[in-house]
Amino acid sequence: MDPRTELVFDKIAERLRSLADPMRLAILHLLQRGPMRVTDILAEVGGSQANVSKHLGILRQAGFVTCRREGVNVYYAVADETVFTICRAICEGIEKAAEQEREAIAQARALLETGR
Amino acid sequence: MDPRTELVFDKIAERLRSLADPMRLAILHLLQRGPMRVTDILAEVGGSQANVSKHLGILRQAGFVTCRREGVNVYYAVADETVFTICRAICEGIEKAAEQEREAIAQARALLETGR
DNA sequence: CCCAAATATTGGCAACCAATTATATTGCTG
DNA sequence: CAGCAATATAATTGGTTGCCAATATTTGGG
Incomplete structure (x- = not known):
């Protein structure tokens, strides 16, 4: 197979993997209503703080969300x-x-x- | 969170996981042109026969493809x-x-x- | 009925992923 | 600057996934 095509499939698969987790989907669903602080996301989706933070990191790295700091809070928002x-x-x-x-x-x- | 909503996210995530693999994407891409025998798929995507068969099984179980037997051959086709x-x-x-x-x-x- | 071709399944191993716990960073406030 | 609250980053661990090799199953032909 064409190696360039193969690269495309790799990229798509990577992106799909970033999406393929219930908690990450829940977070995105939440953020559909608008930007939210980590604490509030945490309160809604449950689970440990570290875990939520990690999932947010994965979503951010994949470019699905962005974040902006406001003082002590970090607001996440859907970017894609x-x-x-x-x-x-x-x-x-x-x-x-x-x-x-x-x-x-x-x-x-x-x-x-x-x-x- | 609403447990029913959670179940939906589980289902979506599961489906996404079934899709999130370069070889499976390549197979689906191939099948876009029409139904194909396993042997021919194998020749195009490369890799071991066992591996391709397993990926086909995953796609089938997820309902993305169907297969029909014709003699000694099995034809796979996009179902979704x-x-x-x-x-x-x-x-x-x-x-x-x-x-x-x-x-x-x-x-x-x-x-x-x-x-x- | 036995063989060969096509396909599926199984067992083992390495790589990866997700959850947890503990620790670090950052920014505000007194 | 001490301390707290919000967030991020290791480190560890158990479970999952993908790949390969070997084996089993199915089907048509001689």
Whole structure:
């Protein structure tokens, strides 16, 4: 495969990995309402301070959020709205998968009924 | 946090993880052209047969692809077009991030020039 | 029925990731 | 500048993931 193409896949995968964590998704969801201090994020998502800070660091390094210091507080904000596009697409996918599963179950049941 | 919301984030994260691998992305990219046999996928993406098979299994389990047997061959096909929406969004994000970085570098350089 | 080709599965190992605990940094206030 | 509150950064550890090698399964052909 073209090595440049391979690099692109590496980058996409890296970005997806930065996103693929429930707590990080929760944080992004929170920040959708507007910038927040770490303390407040912490209060909402729960977990240890160190952990939340680390997740914020990962999101920041990936460029999904930015932060700005105001005195003793640090405010985080969404820097890349495309994450929400991604989440919507994923959710669509989940809904489709659920529907397919429902259909499969219905078929299986029909099969059982027939065989009675 | 609402436990139901938490479950949603778990599901999204799980799905993202299934997607967050260069080889799996390469496979999906290949399959965009149409259904393919495992052997042909193998020839294009490289790597061991076992590895490709495992990645295909992960994609299948996540519902991103389906497979159908035809004699001795198994054809895989994209089952969920939303993955491409996701990839496009991610790519947009990468482009934005790159541009921001370029700007930051330009600013830093300007600062250095000024200080001469 | 046995062989060969296509595909899947398993076991082991190294790399990576996430959570925790402890420690460091930063900025305000008295 | 001492001390506190907010945040970030190690260091450790248990669990997960990816890769490889070997083995098993499935299917068509002789």
